[in-house]
Amino acid sequence: MTNEKEKLTSFLLQTFPMPAATVASIANLFKEKEFARHDFVLKEGRICNEYYFLETGFMRAFTFDHEGNDITTTFYVADQIVCELLSFFKRIPSRENIESLTDCRCWYISFDELQTVFHGIPEFREFGRTILINAYSRLKQRMLSMIQETAETRYVSLLQSSPDIFQHAQLKYIATYLGITDTSLSRIRKDFSKR
Amino acid sequence: MTNEKEKLTSFLLQTFPMPAATVASIANLFKEKEFARHDFVLKEGRICNEYYFLETGFMRAFTFDHEGNDITTTFYVADQIVCELLSFFKRIPSRENIESLTDCRCWYISFDELQTVFHGIPEFREFGRTILINAYSRLKQRMLSMIQETAETRYVSLLQSSPDIFQHAQLKYIATYLGITDTSLSRIRKDFSKR
DNA sequence: GCACGAACTTGTCAAATGACAAGCAGATGT
DNA sequence: ACATCTGCTTGTCATTTGACAAGTTCGTGC
Numbered sequence: 001m002t003n004e005k006e007k008l009t010s011f012l013l014q015t016f017p018m019p020a021a022t023v024a025s026i027a028n029l030f031k032e033k034e035f036a037r038h039d040f041v042l043k044e045g046r047i048c049n050e051y052y053f054l055e056t057g058f059m060r061a062f063t064f065d066h067e068g069n070d071i072t073t074t075f076y077v078a079d080q081i082v083c084e085l086l087s088f089f090k091r092i093p094s095r096e097n098i099e100s101l102t103d104c105r106c107w108y109i110s111f112d113e114l115q116t117v118f119h120g121i122p123e124f125r126e127f128g129r130t131i132l133i134n135a136y137s138r139l140k141q142r143m144l145s146m147i148q149e150t151a152e153t154r155y156v157s158l159l160q161s162s163p164d165i166f167q168h169a170q171l172k173y174i175a176t177y178l179g180i181t182d183t184s185l186s187r188i189r190k191d192f193s194k195r
Numbered sequence: 196m197t198n199e200k201e202k203l204t205s206f207l208l209q210t211f212p213m214p215a216a217t218v219a220s221i222a223n224l225f226k227e228k229e230f231a232r233h234d235f236v237l238k239e240g241r242i243c244n245e246y247y248f249l250e251t252g253f254m255r256a257f258t259f260d261h262e263g264n265d266i267t268t269t270f271y272v273a274d275q276i277v278c279e280l281l282s283f284f285k286r287i288p289s290r291e292n293i294e295s296l297t298d299c300r301c302w303y304i305s306f307d308e309l310q311t312v313f314h315g316i317p318e319f320r321e322f323g324r325t326i327l328i329n330a331y332s333r334l335k336q337r338m339l340s341m342i343q344e345t346a347e348t349r350y351v352s353l354l355q356s357s358p359d360i361f362q363h364a365q366l367k368y369i370a371t372y373l374g375i376t377d378t379s380l381s382r383i384r385k386d387f388s389k390r
Numbered sequence: 391g392c393a394c395g396a397a398c399t400t401g402t403c404a405a406a407t408g409a410c411a412a413g414c415a416g417a418t419g420t
Numbered sequence: 421a422c423a424t425c426t427g428c429t430t431g432t433c434a435t436t437t438g439a440c441a442a443g444t445t446c447g448t449g450c
Contacts, residue, residue, distance in 0.1 A: 073339075
């Protein structure tokens with residue numbers, strides 16, 4: 001049991017330092033859930049009720065544009081929280097889907113449980129706060145990079161920061177994440193490899 | 196004094212209900228600051244140290260794209276918090292500027308003060324948490340609308356939700372906020388007025 | 391009242407991007 | 421080993437969008 005939640009425990013500790021007893025009691029609340037490749041973790045229109053820690057695997061969030069094209073909004077790699085926070089905290093239907101790109105192993109806690117524990121354990125509240133700030137930061141950085149950088153620059157950055165995504169996600173998903181079509185990405189890759 | 200901070204007080208209460216004595220002690224920490232039209236509230240490269248409540252006036256946040264074009268990222272209207280939360284909480288230089296579009300009256304608290312008070316007053320911590328969730332929500336909704344809607348739809352929505360922005364911001368600023376150039380916005384307005 | 395300037399509109403043209411379709415390559419199953 | 425399928429690349433072409441410049445409108449100051 002202790003060993004089983006080792007990665008979750010160290011993630012909690014690393015996000016917000018706390019006594020061993022506290023982190024153990026928090027980790028204890030998380031239940032296991034596995035997803036097979038291409039499972040839906042969250043479906044558009046539903047309220048997100050689970051707060052997942054992704055221990056192993058890859059996922060992506062996606063939605064559809066006004067022409068019906070599938071657009072990737074986020075990639076999730078191991079060792080992070082997977083949750084559509086807008087739907088989760090505001091209790092409104094999600095406009096996004098989340099699907100697993102590989103088999104995944106997660107630890108999760110439900111919205112109701114999390115609310116209860118937030119009140120009882122200050123350290124967990126602080127952990128949640130840090131997660132929220134990090135999620136906000138990522139989203140804002142992403143928004144700014146969409147404005148400030150070219151698709152090619154974003155491609156190179158992604159390649160350097162998360163090369164493993166390229167092993168598990170199709171290029172068409174990466175393309176829409178970068179804000180371009182698979183055709184354009186293919187051309188960028190061609191130009192890029194020439195140098 | 197009590198009357199002076201009336202708008203701030205009701206904003207605090209409306210965001211997170213709390214006893215009158217508590218809200219008064221929190222409001223008491225905020226200091227006044229005024230900005231003239233076209234003042235910089237925050238400059239790119241600096242760490243955001245103030246958490247402002249905008250009592251009256253309009254502001255916008257902007258940055259520059261890879262070609263040097265001025266791009267509006269956010270409009271701020273009265274009765275909300277104005278703060279570059281990424282820079283503020285992560286203590287990193289801001290990639291955005293914030294400028295006043297009209298004369299503005301604000302109430303603010305510094306980062307250090309806020310940190311101190313967060314620990315002492317649970318209600319203020321919850322208030323801050325709600326603000327953070329709201330900021331995250333707005334950013335995410337905006338990102339999704341950039342994907343899911345056409346520029347024309349976004350224009351109509353903005354016109355309906357914040358018509359006052361059109362009184363105080365130039366169309367070129369609104370255009371970049373919508374993700375298009377002033378030329379394209381002009382064409383959208385032309386088409387739209389025809390119907 | 392007239393001249394000037396700023397903000398917005400609009401026409402023309404060029405460039406970038408995407409749609410579509412064909413081709414290619416690697417993986418998988420029989 | 422062969423056929424098949426899927427993902428990726430690439431060529432051609434059409435469309436969209438923006439750049440640029442000229443024109444218009446409106447407000448301000450002389």
